[in-house]
Amino acid sequence: MSKKRFIGNWESIKTHQVPEWYDDCKFGIFIHWGLYSVPAYAPHTWELGEVDSKEWFLDNPYAEWYYNSLNIGKGHTYDHHVEKYGRDFKYEDFAPMWKAENWDPDKWAKLFKKSGAQYVVLTTKHHDGFCLYPSKYTDFNCVKMGPKRDITGELTNAVRAEGIRMGLYYSGLIDWQYANDPIFEDDDLFGTSSPTFEYADYSYKQMMELVDTYEPSVFWNDIGWPKQSEEMMPYFLAHYYNKVEEGVVNDRFNGRFRDFLTKEYKQGKVDRSEKWEMCRGMGLSFGYNENEGDEQIIPEKDLISLLVGTVANNGNLLINVGPKADGTIPKEQEKRLLALGKWLETNGEGIYGTRCSRRESVVMDNDTAVHFTAKGSDLYVFVDGLEEGTKEFDIPNIFGELTPLNKELQTESEKTASGTRLHLKNYRKDMYTLCFKAAGQE
Numbered sequence: 001m002s003k004k005r006f007i008g009n010w011e012s013i014k015t016h017q018v019p020e021w022y023d024d025c026k027f028g029i030f031i032h033w034g035l036y037s038v039p040a041y042a043p044h045t046w047e048l049g050e051v052d053s054k055e056w057f058l059d060n061p062y063a064e065w066y067y068n069s070l071n072i073g074k075g076h077t078y079d080h081h082v083e084k085y086g087r088d089f090k091y092e093d094f095a096p097m098w099k100a101e102n103w104d105p106d107k108w109a110k111l112f113k114k115s116g117a118q119y120v121v122l123t124t125k126h127h128d129g130f131c132l133y134p135s136k137y138t139d140f141n142c143v144k145m146g147p148k149r150d151i152t153g154e155l156t157n158a159v160r161a162e163g164i165r166m167g168l169y170y171s172g173l174i175d176w177q178y179a180n181d182p183i184f185e186d187d188d189l190f191g192t193s194s195p196t197f198e199y200a201d202y203s204y205k206q207m208m209e210l211v212d213t214y215e216p217s218v219f220w221n222d223i224g225w226p227k228q229s230e231e232m233m234p235y236f237l238a239h240y241y242n243k244v245e246e247g248v249v250n251d252r253f254n255g256r257f258r259d260f261l262t263k264e265y266k267q268g269k270v271d272r273s274e275k276w277e278m279c280r281g282m283g284l285s286f287g288y289n290e291n292e293g294d295e296q297i298i299p300e301k302d303l304i305s306l307l308v309g310t311v312a313n314n315g316n317l318l319i320n321v322g323p324k325a326d327g328t329i330p331k332e333q334e335k336r337l338l339a340l341g342k343w344l345e346t347n348g349e350g351i352y353g354t355r356c357s358r359r360e361s362v363v364m365d366n367d368t369a370v371h372f373t374a375k376g377s378d379l380y381v382f383v384d385g386l387e388e389g390t391k392e393f394d395i396p397n398i399f400g401e402l403t404p405l406n407k408e409l410q411t412e413s414e415k416t417a418s419g420t421r422l423h424l425k426n427y428r429k430d431m432y433t434l435c436f437k438a439a440g441q442e
């Protein structure tokens with residue numbers, strides 16, 4: 001079948017369909033790496049959506065917002081900066097300090113492969129405006145200074161060599177090299193974002209050079225798109241889809257278009273009727289935060305539950321890794337990725353390539369939950385949140401055979417009036433969420 005071509009108008013763009021691969025892959029790795037990884041500092045405060053924006057920006061837990069946390073001239077991070085670096089130390093002075101001296105992109109790619117991730121999304125330019133690729137339009141980039149390497153190019157090659165798709169993140173609306181009034185609340189976010197036609201043109205040209213140079217499978221725009229160039233959006237999207245046949249974009253294009261909805265921590269409205277993606281850091285930050293060690297980041301059990309609950313409700317999980325400035329991935333984050341990969345080795349059949357079951361998730365009274373996915377006529381039943389040593393568990397409205405994907409698990413099924421009672425002989429909590437195949441029962 002000849003390749004569909006898009007033209008630069010909304011009528012054409014709105015015919016774009018989400019490619020199967022994006023629905024099949026279920027699990028990706030976000031990477032926030034940049035100048036902010038040098039100070040690597042933020043208070044460990046709240047999840048996005050837990051407090052109002054005035055409180056949020058005063059003690060911002062996002063370490064990648066270090067520039068703004070200095071710019072507001074008060075709060076935890078500002079005080080830390082003055083004490084550690086001095087009042088006159090500018091954010092841009094971190095550039096020569098970012099050496100990435102221990103960075104091995106192949107090592108990262110192999111770890112991502114072992115984690116079971118099917119795609120990666122790397123920050124090419126975050127709100128600070130520093131580019132992790134050799135942009136033709138600014139020297140404020142990682143080839144001209146700092147690491148002096150094409151981070152985006154090297155990682156794209158390494159990730160693709162492992163058979164994993166490469167996506168790119170771009171901060172479309174905010175670039176503090178063009179407009180840097182301090183942001184104290186959400187209204188500032190959209191009030192002080194880069195308002196000039198000059199920036200609109202700059203960002204359009206950068207997005208086009210990213211598409212042409214790297215042909216990313218995902219174009220993950222953030223916050224929004226410059227109002228001044230909103231009419232140029234369909235031209236960009238047509239160019240992207242014509243260049244990258246299986247490309248997908250998120251929903252952060254001023255609400256004008258999306259292939260998939262996004263949820264970030266507690267922020268974002270999604271439901272199972274439309275494809276969506278859940279993104280979050282392993283702790284409360286995307287950029288590496290020295291205040292987030294093993295105790296402060298999501299436990300393996302909860303990360304696996306998050307993946308299962310997201311996939312069962314038509315979502316993908318994009319879990320973030322915040323590397324250190326030297327290019328190593330913090331041990332506690334690596335541990336979580338490996339736990340996910342090990343669990344997926346056993347239970348991935350019920351995750352990858354599945355679709356929403358007609359059955360909706362059921363939360364039981366004792367905080368356990370039953371989630372469902374489907375693959376053709378086969379149903380997969382996930383039992384989530386079991387305590388160590390649980391001996392039995394009732395699954396409602398399932399009456400057929402249930403085969404555990406974890407071959408270590410010894411179970412017996414007992415039919416009851418309301419479903420199936422599972423007798424678990426040797427459940428251990430390191431088996432995490434259990435998955436059972438109910439062949440032909442979707």
Ligand SMILES: CC(=O)NC[C@H]1N[C@@H](C)[C@@H](O)[C@@H](O)[C@@H]1O
Pocket residue numbers: 062064065222223264267279286
């Ligand atoms: C909801 C929203 O616009 N979030 C912006 C937020 N996105 C995260 C993935 C990180 O890149 C944050 O630093 C960024 O501000």
